[in-house]
Amino acid sequence: MTVRADLNISLDGFASTTDQTPENPMGEDWFRLVEAYAATRTMRRRVFGDESGAGTTGVDEKYAAAYFTGVGAEIMGAGMFGLHAHPDDPDWRGWWGEEPPFHVPVFVLTHRPRPDLEMRGGTTFHFVDLSPKDALARAQEAAGDADVRIGGGVRTVRAFLAEGLVDQLHVGIAPILLGRGLRLWDDLRGLESDYAVRSETAESGTIHVTFRRR
Amino acid sequence: MTVRADLNISLDGFASTTDQTPENPMGEDWFRLVEAYAATRTMRRRVFGDESGAGTTGVDEKYAAAYFTGVGAEIMGAGMFGLHAHPDDPDWRGWWGEEPPFHVPVFVLTHRPRPDLEMRGGTTFHFVDLSPKDALARAQEAAGDADVRIGGGVRTVRAFLAEGLVDQLHVGIAPILLGRGLRLWDDLRGLESDYAVRSETAESGTIHVTFRRR
Numbered sequence: 384m385t386v387r388a389d390l391n392i393s394l395d396g397f398a399s400t401t402d403q404t405p406e407n408p409m410g411e412d413w414f415r416l417v418e419a420y421a422a423t424r425t426m427r428r429r430v431f432g433d434e435s436g437a438g439t440t441g442v443d444e445k446y447a448a449a450y451f452t453g454v455g456a457e458i459m460g461a462g463m464f465g466l467h468a469h470p471d472d473p474d475w476r477g478w479w480g481e482e483p484p485f486h487v488p489v490f491v492l493t494h495r496p497r498p499d500l501e502m503r504g505g506t507t508f509h510f511v512d513l514s515p516k517d518a519l520a521r522a523q524e525a526a527g528d529a530d531v532r533i534g535g536g537v538r539t540v541r542a543f544l545a546e547g548l549v550d551q552l553h554v555g556i557a558p559i560l561l562g563r564g565l566r567l568w569d570d571l572r573g574l575e576s577d578y579a580v581r582s583e584t585a586e587s588g589t590i591h592v593t594f595r596r597r
Numbered sequence: 598m599t600v601r602a603d604l605n606i607s608l609d610g611f612a613s614t615t616d617q618t619p620e621n622p623m624g625e626d627w628f629r630l631v632e633a634y635a636a637t638r639t640m641r642r643r644v645f646g647d648e649s650g651a652g653t654t655g656v657d658e659k660y661a662a663a664y665f666t667g668v669g670a671e672i673m674g675a676g677m678f679g680l681h682a683h684p685d686d687p688d689w690r691g692w693w694g695e696e697p698p699f700h701v702p703v704f705v706l707t708h709r710p711r712p713d714l715e716m717r718g719g720t721t722f723h724f725v726d727l728s729p730k731d732a733l734a735r736a737q738e739a740a741g742d743a744d745v746r747i748g749g750g751v752r753t754v755r756a757f758l759a760e761g762l763v764d765q766l767h768v769g770i771a772p773i774l775l776g777r778g779l780r781l782w783d784d785l786r787g788l789e790s791d792y793a794v795r796s797e798t799a800e801s802g803t804i805h806v807t808f809r810r811r
Contacts, residue, residue: 394789394806395782396610558794558806562786568609572776575608580772582798590796590804592608592772 384526385550386519388533388540389450390567391416392554394590397564398537399462412561419587420555423447430484442585446553455529456522457485460539461493464508476500477508485534488525490518492539515543537565544571549596552578556590598740599764600733602747602754603664604781605630606768608804611778612751613676626775633801634769637661644698656799660767669743670736671699674753675707678722690714691722699748702739704732706753729757751779758785763810766792770804 392398393416420426424438425447438444461467469475477483482503491510500508511518522531533543543549554567568574578594585591606612607630634640638652639661652658675681683689691697696717705724714722725732736745747757757763768781782788792808799805 395780395785558789558796560782560785560788562782562784566609568774568776570776571609571774574774575772580802582772582802582804584796584798584804588794588796590798590806592804 384523384528385453385530386523386533386543386548387454387530387551387553388535388543388549389446389553390535390537390540390555391420391557392567393557393559393561393564395560395562396566396568397561398540398554398567399535399565412564415559416557416561419443419557419585419589420447422587425451439587441587442583442591443555443587443589446555446585446591449553451484453530454485454487454532455526456487457489457532457534458518458522458539458543459489459491459534460536461491463535463539464489464491464493466491466493466495470495473497476502479506482506487529488522489534490522490525492518515546515548519543519548537567541567541569541571544574547577549594551596552594554592555585556592558588558590598737598742599667599744600737600747600757600762601668601744601765601767602749602757602763603660603767604749604751604754604769605634605771606781607771607773607775607778609774609776610780610782611775612754612768612781613749613779626778629773630771630775633657633771633799633803634661636801639665653801655801656797656805657769657801657803660769660799660805663767665698667744668699668701668746669740670701671703671746671748672732672736672753672757673703673705673748674750675705677748677750677753678703678705678707680705680707680709684709687711690716693720696720701743702736703748704736704739706732729753729760729762733757733762751781755781755783755785758788761791763808765810766808768806769799770806772802772804 390398422439423444427433427438465478483506486505489508493510494512496510496512533540581593583591604612636653637658641647641652679692697720700719703722705722707724708726710724710726747754795807797805
């Protein structure tokens with residue numbers, strides 16, 4: 384029943400990037416942010432379909448495995464589904480492929496709802512025009528006893544954090560300076576006062592920081 | 598002969614703070630930034646004159662002890678000496694007390710030089726109107742075979758970083774979000790490409806990140 388969020392950010396706090404192109408919708412900077420995570424055994428298998436068992440197995444892997452454990456529903460912003468890049472295409476099915484890595488109901492926040500989209504592997508996208516609080520209530524209903532993950536992007540996570548709706552925030556901080564993009568931490572002064580904060584460093588150099596509600 | 602810099606910043610990257618008052622020249626936020634460092638045995642002795650041996654002795658202490666080891670000269674911005682708060686007072690002797698914790702020549706960068714100021718314990722303040730590069734040459738001459746520390750504030754450290762003059766940067770990241778102040782990382786995109794970056798977490802929750810020139 385925990386509400387969780389999980390983001391990769393740079394040492395200078397940028398979580399989402401601004402160098403996207405049609406050919407590279409996530410941007411080069413984004414790739415560098417998630418590089419260590421993408422190298423883990425769990426992410427290689429779950430996101431990239433690599434069933435060989437290859438991938439890192441250290442501290443990053445511990446967080447990657449936890450990422451997929453116990454989640455019963457996901458909430459994401461319209462941008463993370465790709466709606467901003469395809470606003471007028473009613474046939475757009477997101478850029479997560481025909482079998483997205485979620486395997487749970489996913490609530491996509493948008494002011495322009497569209498019909499549900501049922502994908503392979505248990506992922507159904509629901510497009511909802513709701514406040515963070517109301518979207519969370521819908522997702523919690525769908526998740527039952529399992530956790531709800533606020534998947535991203537950064538604006539969405541920040542909105543849920545600002546309203547005090549997140550129980551556990553994990554950030555993987557890549558030891559790089561991007562100098563551009565969207566900052567996770569803007570307007571969150573004093574957030575730590577409601578949380579216990581723990582940090583751990585991975586072999587890759589990634590700094591894992593976890594905020595858990597006291 | 599290493600050029601070192603050392604700063605305490607918040608998780609959201611703020612190194613210097615903006616809530617200063619005449620009664621509290623460093624500001625409340627600044628105290629929270631340095632709290633774990635100030636609790637170490639070395640800082641209690643060297644900065645606060647506590648000879649009892651009290652203080653923490655863990656990972657933070659390791660960095661605090663290193664802070665004072667091998668430094669032959671220091672460079673600081675005018676603000677760190679307090680010139681901005683006392684621009685027209687020729688008798689102002691800085692807010693570091695009569696026996697400042699440096700014990701080496703200190704070069705204070707200012708466009709309004711004043712006579713040298715010799716304090717107790719080996720600290721002499723030299724007020725110089727020089728570029729970062731030229732100030733560094735002066736400090737290196739004074740330091741001989743020892744290191745030069747770029748002591749702060751954040752604008753000064755950033756200027757030396759931007760010109761590629763720093764061999765080793767250590768930041769102690771307090772797990773707090775200040776949401777205001779001066780950011781260390783602005784305009785330093787890609788800095789890591791010239792450095793090896795290592796991170797370590799202290800018992801206090803402080804994340805120590807060290808950039809060492811490759």
